Amino acid sequence: MRITDVQVHLVEAPIPIERQVESGAGRKLSRQAALVEVLSDEELSGIGPCSFGSISFDLSIVDSLARNVFLPLLVGRDPRAIGSIWHDLYYGVLVRSLGNRGVGVAVLSAIEIALWDLKGRSLGQPLYSLLGGPMAPRVPVYGSSVYWDDINGSVRQARQFLQQGYQSVKIKVGADVEADIQRVEAVASAVGSSASILADGNLSYSRRDALRLGRALEGVGAVFFEEPIPLDDVEGYGWLAQRLDVPIAVGENLYTRWGFVPYLDAGVGVLQPDCSRVGGIAEARRVAELAEVRHRWIAPHTFSDAFTLCVNLHLALSTASTLILEEDATYNPLMTELIETPLPKEDGYLLPPTGPGLGIALNRPWAEAHRYRGEHAVTLGSVPTIGGAPEHHQ
């Protein structure tokens, strides 16, 4: 089998104003997906997603990188030699030019996932099976997320998640810390024993405010406290991890196994690799293995679209250290319309997909009818408070 071509599918669905949500990562205006399809000479192809967290930029960069930079290095190669291709593209192209973090690694992620999808299809095996799984019959998911709102609105959002079957609900914090504490406590009180609570600061708090919010999370028995402070303050992650019993989580904005090591060393308890961003499936597995070496959890990040959720489901299914998986529960047609049949789900759990490879199929007419038109997906995120760290070291 040989690679013959690469196609890129860029898709978007604007969010109606009344359904838009806001957090420290900005206000979401549109849902977007960037998929890379790798074609072979055996009438088989594979599709992989890349995602970029919360930033907003021209998605056509994915098309440019995939077709102009990576395609010439892929044509004619055996798509089943995934590790060898990854090494050539990462070390041969990215590290010396585009960089070992960021959009280049995200596009490499999409290509690597597409190769795994293609391999699974050629073997007639689901991806989690090729990865040695399943480790469990199903994976618990949490509803992401209760966005910034007043107390009544936050409680209303959380109750809607319970009605949808979620047994775990994440709250976006990272705004005014006192108001955030009141929202967390109100939501925890409203859901009672029906659901567990998680919180996400989207990198927005100072160390001091993160510690205060973290104490409140301990009080409600929260599962984890995600991205409490700016990503560059690795020392601060260690400072918080030492002082809080609630585990600190980080990873949606980290790339490759090497990006995670400093946070592991700092004492972070939950790693959140996203296959569509971290460097692909094998790279996310390496992050999961690092977590196992240090007896930590993984809780894969996923938000963009159904392909991203699906590939991270395969990761979660085949990994011993899986704690829980994120599922976008906001307005998002890319979770429902982008694929031909929805992922199997029951009682707040996702079940193993049954088809070969990723086990899902692109709804091509819908994707074609919703082609990316260059709209911005999100407004600017919060700028964190910088400085003042030493006074908190006593």
Ligand code: MG
């Ligand atoms: Mg997050």
